[in-house]
Amino acid sequence: MTTPPIRELTDRARDVFRMVVESYLDTGTPVGSRTIAQISGLNLSPASIRNVMQDLEELGLLASPHTSAGRMPTETGLRLFVDGMMQANEPSAEERAAIERNAAERGPVEEALANTTAALSGLSACAGLVLVPKVEPVLRQFGFVPLSHDRALAVLVGEDGSVENRVVEVPGGMDPTALQRAANYLSATFGGLTLSQAFARAERELGAQRAALDSAAAALVERGLAVWSEDGGRRPVLIVRGQARLIDTAAAEDLDKVSQLLDQLEGQEEIARLLDSAREGEATRIFIGSENKLFALSGSSVIAKPVRALDGRVVGVVGVIGPTRLNYARVVPMVDFTAATLARLLA
Structure with a gap:
């Protein structure tokens, strides 16, 4: 069945349909003909309104969930109302x-x-x-906080003031000073860059062995950036x-x-x-x-x-x-x- 355009409904059908939809949207419950007769001002009897509602149901615009429960708009009816009858109320x-x-x-x-x-x-x-x-954060400062002999908390501070933490694995028994050297290197070298930019530069510099870091700290730099970069790619x-x-x-x-x-x-x-x-x-x-x-x-x-x-x-x-x-x-x-x-x- 093809739903008629709103203009093809009679004035009476449009009025009854609009009141059924508006009442349903307000209360969330099916609407009876007696309710419409009381609130509409249409000067129609409940029996006349019931006949109009039956016609609208046959057009697929209204539905009756139970035999005596009144009627509610179908999804097709809601679409017709939203597209052709709704009067917007601007926010206060x-x-x-x-x-x-x-x-x-x-x-x-x-x-x-x-x-x-x-x-x-x-x-x-x-x-x-x-x-x-x-959106990738622009980096400002890094830090590493020891958690155990093989784990540390990597802390990233963004230029916008955001703070993110990630747990990373570290070589067992790593000297705490290596954590500090890695954090200082990250802050000095990658501040002002995004994660992807920092990760790309780290790969180049560490690969070319230009970074003034020992192997343990260099591995930690790479690992810390990698976990942030990988997570950033999946950023919600x-x-x-x-x-x-x-x-x-x-x-x-x-x-x-x-x-x-x-x-x-x-x-x-x-x-x-x-x-x-x-x-x-x-x-x-x-x-x-x-x-x-x-x-x-x-x-x-x-x-x-x-x-x-x-x-x-x-x-x-x-x-x-x-x-x-x-x-x-x-x-x-x-x-x-x-x-x-x-x-x-x-x-």
């Missing part, structure tokens, strides 16, 4: 300020992204998502915040779907691919339920918007994921505003 001044405040916090960019995503999650009552390109590019917000009162009625959704959020590679598909085009992308195979079982919706720099480059994607009954009119503009805010941060 307080909501805009909360998003901008988190994006403007001083510190590592990744921390600002995480905080902004958490703010978006809180305001939208969804899980917040942001996908950004891999997807930040997810607010998963717990997906478990609300209505969602708890179907714990199987909630469990499936949380499992899907653990598969970051799949989520990253989905968000990456939103990079093309200017408009916000809305994936409703089974329109995307990833969320077909959990019945979830994703709203995603590319983050573009002033020159038009896509520098990331931001979005939210929540139940299909989320408040699209409110959340879509909120995602748009967050994308514009992050564009200034990532430019």
Whole structure:
């Protein structure tokens, strides 16, 4: 069955359909004809409204989960509503300020992204998502702290103030002064470089035996850079915040779907691919339920918007994921505003 364009519905059918969808998105429960008669102001009897709802059900726009439970929009109906009837509600001044405040916090960019995503999650009552390109820290200082006779904690400090620790293996009984020499060499030689640049230079210098280090310290330098460089290549590019917000009162009625959704959020590679598909085009992308195979079982919706720099480059994607009954009119503009805010941060 082909779904008719919204313009082909009668005025009465459009009004009833809009009220069913808006009531469902507000309450999360199926809507009965008597409820529509009480809130609509359409001057229609419950019987007349019931007939219209039956027609909309036959068109595939509404569904009745139980015989006497009222009706709720199908995914097809939600798509028709979002594309043809939704009236966006711009974020309030307080909501805009909360998003901008988190994006403007001083510190590592990744921390600002995480905080902004958490703010978006809180305001939208969804899980917040942001996908950004891999960013290598610019190095400032290195250190090694002995942990045992064959292990040490390698400490990396970035120019942005970020601190990362990795446990590395060291030759058994290595002299602590060798750890200090290796740290001094790393800081003096590779400060101001990215990890990949530092690793490439270390291979050249150590291979040519130009470094003023003994063999043990040289091995430690190479090992420390290698573990950071290898880990940096797998550096997470997807930040997810607010998963717990997906478990609300209505969602708890179907714990199987909630469990499936949380499992899907653990598969970051799949989520990253989905968000990456939103990079093309200017408009916000809305994936409703089974329109995307990833969320077909959990019945979830994703709203995603590319983050573009002033020159038009896509520098990331931001979005939210929540139940299909989320408040699209409110959340879509909120995602748009967050994308514009992050564009200034990532430019």
